[in-house]
Amino acid sequence: MIDDELREMFTEREPFAPDADRTTGRILRGIPVHRRRTRQRWAAAALAVIAAAVAVPVLAGGADGPRRDALVAAGDTHVTLPVTPTWLPEAVVTRTYVDANLAEGVWVVDYDFGGGAGGVLAVELRTSTKPPVIDPSSAVVPPTGPPVDVLGHSAAEYERVDEQQGEQSCQLLWQDGRLRLSVRARAKGVTPGVACATARQVARGLVERPMELDRPIRFGLMPRDYVLVQAGTNIEAWCPRTGDNQHTPRCVQARDAASTPTANGRRVTVRGQIGWLDRTETEVILVVPGYVEVRTPTPAVDPAIAALTDDDLIRLAESVSLRRGW
Amino acid sequence: MTFEAYLALRLPALLRYALMLTGDPHLAEDVVQETMVRAHLHWRRVQRADLPDRYVKRMVTNTYLGWRRGGWFRRAVPVADVPERESVPDPAESSAVRHELWQRLTALPPRQRAAVVLRFYEDLDDAAIADVLGCSVSTVRSQISRALATLRDGAERGVPLTHRTGDAR
Incomplete structure (x- = not known):
C-alpha cells in the first residue's frame, strides 16, 4: 500500500531534519534584523500616508473631483x-x-x-x-x-x-x-x-x-502614477512611486493561476470566468482559477490607503494578458 | 506560552515537518527560520488562535508555498565561517522503493506535496488540512487523490523522474 510506504518513508527521513539548536540561534539572531526592517517599512508607509493626505485634496480637486486611483493604461516598460x-x-x-x-x-x-x-x-x-544586504542570520558560505x-x-x-x-x-x-x-x-x-x-x-x-527580457504576464491597466517594480515569468508587480517593493501597501501583484484549483472569498466574474475575491486582515486577493491571481496588501494603519475597490481589482484582473508556454 | 518556550518545545517538530515539505534540510531550516521570525512579530495573535500550533504550521506551509526559486543563493552571504551542516542522507540507507518515492514526492506540485505531508506525516484529517492550506475540503481530497495517482502511476510505469523546476515560481 502506498499509504504505508509514505508513512515509513517519512519516518525514515526524520533523522535528517535540521538541528533545532542551530535553527533557534538563527531565529533569535534574525528577530532584531526583521524588527528593524519592519520599523523602516512602517516609517515609509507612515510618510506615504502623510504625503497622500496632503496630496489627495490637491490632486483630486476636492470631494467632487475624479478618484485619484482611477485606472489608466499601464506603461509599456522595457525590462x-x-x-x-x-x-x-x-x-x-x-x-x-x-x-x-x-x-x-x-x-x-x-x-x-x-x-x-x-x-x-x-x-x-x-x-x-x-550591494547585497548582509543579513547576520543568513547562512554564510566561503x-x-x-x-x-x-x-x-x-x-x-x-x-x-x-x-x-x-x-x-x-x-x-x-x-x-x-x-x-x-x-x-x-x-x-x-x-x-x-x-x-x-x-x-x-x-x-x-x-x-x-x-x-520577456514579460509573459502583464497588466494592461494600473492606477495612475504606479510604476513597474517586478516583472517575471509568472509575476508582475506595480507600486505607487513612493513604494519600494511589492509588499508596500497599495502595490498590486499579478500571478499566473494556471494550476490554482479554487479559493476562498466572494464569488465574482472576471472575463466570463468565475473568480474569488477575499479581503483578509493583511491583503486583498482575487483568484480566477486557471487564469490569474491579483493581490494587494491591505495596510492596517489607515484604511484610507486601501483605495482600490473590489471593482478596481476586477478591472485590473481583466486587463492582465498572459502568454504561456515559455 | 512564551515564544522562547514554544521554540524549545515545538521547533524540532516544525523542522521535521518543513523537511518533509521541502525535501531539503537546508531549505527546511530557511523556511522555518523565516516563519518563526515573522511569528515572533505577531506572537500575541498566534497565542490568541484557537490552535496556535496549527496557526504556526499554516505559516510554515505558506512560507514554503511562496518560496521563490533561488532563495537559498539569494539569502546566502558568501563570507566568513562555514556553519556545521548535517551529513547528507545516504540513499543506500533507504530502501530503493522509498527512495524513489521520496524523489517522486519532490517532483509533485507544492500544494499537492503539502497535502500529502499533512495527511501521511502529520496525520491530519481533510478538514484540518483544508484549514492549514486555506482551501476547501473537496480541494484537499482532489489534491491528495491527484498526488497519490501520480505517485502510483510513476511507480507502476517506472517513469524516470523529471527534475523539479520552478514549481515555487
Whole structure:
C-alpha cells in the first residue's frame, strides 16, 4: 500500500531534519534584523500616508473631483538585462525564466535545458546594481575554490554538491564597476566539475549589451502614477512611486493561476470566468482559477490607503494578458 | 506560552515537518527560520488562535508555498565561517522503493506535496488540512487523490523522474 510506504518513508527521513539548536540561534539572531526592517517599512508607509493626505485634496480637486486611483493604461516598460550571453550549452532551451526586480535592482534570467545539455539542467544569469544586504542570520558560505578569472575580473566560485539528488551547482560571483554579476549552472548525473566548467564558459562569454527580457504576464491597466517594480515569468508587480517593493501597501501583484484549483472569498466574474475575491486582515486577493491571481496588501494603519475597490481589482484582473508556454 | 518556550518545545517538530515539505534540510531550516521570525512579530495573535500550533504550521506551509526559486543563493552571504551542516542522507540507507518515492514526492506540485505531508506525516484529517492550506475540503481530497495517482502511476510505469523546476515560481 502506498499509504504505508509514505508513512515509513517519512519516518525514515526524520533523522535528517535540521538541528533545532542551530535553527533557534538563527531565529533569535534574525528577530532584531526583521524588527528593524519592519520599523523602516512602517516609517515609509507612515510618510506615504502623510504625503497622500496632503496630496489627495490637491490632486483630486476636492470631494467632487475624479478618484485619484482611477485606472489608466499601464506603461509599456522595457525590462533589459545589462549583459548578453554569447555562449550557452548546446541544447534546446525548454524554458526561460525571468525575474526582474526593478525596485531592488536585481535581474535574473534562468535557461532551463531539462537535462538535455549533456546533463546540464540550467544556467542562471543574475545582475544586481545594489550591494547585497548582509543579513547576520543568513547562512554564510566561503568560496569553495581559488578565484577564477572572468574577463579580467576576479570571481569567487561556490560549488555545491547534493549527493542525495546526484546534483551539482556552481556559482561565480564578481563585481564589474557598479554591477554585481553572477552565473550559476546546475548539472545532474555528470562527472564532478561540469557545473563549474559550464558556469565559467558562460561567464567568459558575457558581453556588455542590454538584452530585452520577456514579460509573459502583464497588466494592461494600473492606477495612475504606479510604476513597474517586478516583472517575471509568472509575476508582475506595480507600486505607487513612493513604494519600494511589492509588499508596500497599495502595490498590486499579478500571478499566473494556471494550476490554482479554487479559493476562498466572494464569488465574482472576471472575463466570463468565475473568480474569488477575499479581503483578509493583511491583503486583498482575487483568484480566477486557471487564469490569474491579483493581490494587494491591505495596510492596517489607515484604511484610507486601501483605495482600490473590489471593482478596481476586477478591472485590473481583466486587463492582465498572459502568454504561456515559455 | 512564551515564544522562547514554544521554540524549545515545538521547533524540532516544525523542522521535521518543513523537511518533509521541502525535501531539503537546508531549505527546511530557511523556511522555518523565516516563519518563526515573522511569528515572533505577531506572537500575541498566534497565542490568541484557537490552535496556535496549527496557526504556526499554516505559516510554515505558506512560507514554503511562496518560496521563490533561488532563495537559498539569494539569502546566502558568501563570507566568513562555514556553519556545521548535517551529513547528507545516504540513499543506500533507504530502501530503493522509498527512495524513489521520496524523489517522486519532490517532483509533485507544492500544494499537492503539502497535502500529502499533512495527511501521511502529520496525520491530519481533510478538514484540518483544508484549514492549514486555506482551501476547501473537496480541494484537499482532489489534491491528495491527484498526488497519490501520480505517485502510483510513476511507480507502476517506472517513469524516470523529471527534475523539479520552478514549481515555487
